[in-house]
Amino acid sequence: MIAISDIKQMSVSERLRTIEILWDSLRSDDSVDSCAWHGDVLRARRAKVEAGEGVFLSISELRTRLQQSAS
Numbered sequence: 001m002i003a004i005s006d007i008k009q010m011s012v013s014e015r016l017r018t019i020e021i022l023w024d025s026l027r028s029d030d031s032v033d034s035c036a037w038h039g040d041v042l043r044a045r046r047a048k049v050e051a052g053e054g055v056f057l058s059i060s061e062l063r064t065r066l067q068q069s070a071s
Contacts, residue, residue: 007015026032048054057065 007018010018045054
């Protein structure tokens with residue numbers, strides 16, 4: 001087991017790479033099932049995009065929206 005103190009000593013790029021490795025390991029693990037509602041949300045979003053109704057934000061717009069919702 002990796003201690004949190006070990007993780008905190010890692011650089012940001014090392015931590016991000018570790019997250020990528022963990023996600024990849026979960027993606028290839030057939031024993032981990034996604035919740036049914038995840039598929040529903042993805043299908044609804046795809047339908048909106050295909051209907052020309054999808055709304056996309058720039059990174060700066062997303063940051064602003066997140067900051068506003070946090071306050």
